[in-house]
Amino acid sequence: MRKSKGADMEKVSVVECNSYITEEVCSAVAEAVYRLDFTIPRNSTVLIKPNIMSQNTPRQGTITHFSLIEGLCRILQEHGCTIIIGESISFYQKGMTRKAFKTSEIDKVAEKYGAKCIAFEEEPLVKVDTGLTWMKELYLPEILLKADMVINVCKLKSHGSLRLSGAVKNMFGCLPGGYKQKIHTWSRNELELADVFLDINEIVKPALSIMDAIDSLDGGPSSLGKLVDTCRILASTNAAALDVVATEMIDYKNEESPILVQALKRGMIKSFDDIEVLGEPKKVLFKKPVKANLEKPINKNSALIKHTYVDLEINQEKCTGCKKCVHACPVGAIATEGDKVKLDQEKCISCYYCLHVCPVNAILIKPTMMNRLIRFGRFLSGL
Numbered sequence: 001m002r003k004s005k006g007a008d009m010e011k012v013s014v015v016e017c018n019s020y021i022t023e024e025v026c027s028a029v030a031e032a033v034y035r036l037d038f039t040i041p042r043n044s045t046v047l048i049k050p051n052i053m054s055q056n057t058p059r060q061g062t063i064t065h066f067s068l069i070e071g072l073c074r075i076l077q078e079h080g081c082t083i084i085i086g087e088s089i090s091f092y093q094k095g096m097t098r099k100a101f102k103t104s105e106i107d108k109v110a111e112k113y114g115a116k117c118i119a120f121e122e123e124p125l126v127k128v129d130t131g132l133t134w135m136k137e138l139y140l141p142e143i144l145l146k147a148d149m150v151i152n153v154c155k156l157k158s159h160g161s162l163r164l165s166g167a168v169k170n171m172f173g174c175l176p177g178g179y180k181q182k183i184h185t186w187s188r189n190e191l192e193l194a195d196v197f198l199d200i201n202e203i204v205k206p207a208l209s210i211m212d213a214i215d216s217l218d219g220g221p222s223s224l225g226k227l228v229d230t231c232r233i234l235a236s237t238n239a240a241a242l243d244v245v246a247t248e249m250i251d252y253k254n255e256e257s258p259i260l261v262q263a264l265k266r267g268m269i270k271s272f273d274d275i276e277v278l279g280e281p282k283k284v285l286f287k288k289p290v291k292a293n294l295e296k297p298i299n300k301n302s303a304l305i306k307h308t309y310v311d312l313e314i315n316q317e318k319c320t321g322c323k324k325c326v327h328a329c330p331v332g333a334i335a336t337e338g339d340k341v342k343l344d345q346e347k348c349i350s351c352y353y354c355l356h357v358c359p360v361n362a363i364l365i366k367p368t369m370m371n372r373l374i375r376f377g378r379f380l381s382g383l
């Protein structure tokens with residue numbers, strides 16, 4: 001692991017932390033932030049983006065542990081900040097992001113520190129320009145762009161095709177509802193998908209990224225992976241630099257990570273070596289992934305991509321024609337038709353915001369078989 005130093009080098013702090021005991025984690029988070037000389041503006045509004053999956057509890061190791069959120073909330077509270085915690089889980093189901101705040105136990109931390117938990121699919125979206133030729137615009141929750149500061153709190157997990165589900169990828173969860181899956185179907189290969197993750201990072205500009213690498217998930221990102229003691233908390237003001245250090249920690253190659261290859265190409269990191277590591281990463285050997293082919297086309301017929309976002313329909317009998325959905329839809333996919341409305345599925349990006357603004361629940365989802373299976377799994381898990 002590199003040890004070089006330089007005034008203009010990206011810095012990644014690495015702090016040992018051997019358990020999820022709250023006090024130990026809180027002091028490790030504070031130390032990780034302190035080593036970066038990171039300043040939190042007093043009385044600012046800070047949005048924390050954790051990594052939460054609806055079905056999973058803190059003990060499964062697939063999600064950001066609530067103790068890191070507590071460590072961060074303590075620091076923010078000392079600075080008089082207003083705290084918002086925002087997420088949109090994968091595989092949309094109405095109300096499930098809110099349930100995920102409960103199963104992750106982040107809701108209890110939020111309550112303790114007066115933070116507000118928000119589901120991004122319930123928030124209005126705004127259009128932002130990307131630097132991509134194949135997708136010129138993105139729609140992001142307005143609240144994310146209005147916050148004074150965004151802090152990204154991710155989990156160290158390996159990922160088959162991306163190699164690492166870390167700091168850069170965690171920001172993809174800012175996209176609401178099934179929009180994430182839609183973008184999977186639009187991008188041709190992992191490099192294009194990586195560019196979307198990086199664009200979100202460049203637009204939202206998380207001021208700080210913190211990684212929960214106390215337990216890490218080998219064979220993630222789902223709970224099918226194996227928990228490994230990596231006993232570290234990492235932090236950086238540069239999400240890509242943090243991912244470089246995490247990738248090396250699990251003995252994967254940065255050159256095989258589509259996210260890091262594109263981050264380097266875009267100048268988000270100068271090189272994989274020009275990173276100053278403040279602390280001692282613990283090197284662990286994760287299961288070797290299959291050889292990377294970064295330009296391999298994404299399997300758009302994969303059930304997890306194609307069948308997990310749902311189409312919508314309007315129940316014309318229930319619809320009162322109030323037009324709230326027409327005004328709320330960020331892409332103009334709902335238009336008035338006589339005294340009712342109609343939905344253009346081709347234009348729809350599956351953000352599902354309209355479902356949350358309709359006062360009479362007249363917008364219905366048409367679940368696919370895959371979606372039904374996911375719901376059934378959640379039902380069996382008591383969710």
Ligand code: SF4
Nearest residue numbers: 329348349351352354
């Ligand atoms: S119709 Fe509009 S608001 Fe509703 S899910 Fe589609 S894009 Fe989102």
Ligand code: SF4
Nearest residue numbers: 319320322323325358
């Ligand atoms: S918000 Fe609901 S009730 Fe109002 S126009 Fe849209 S579908 Fe109809």
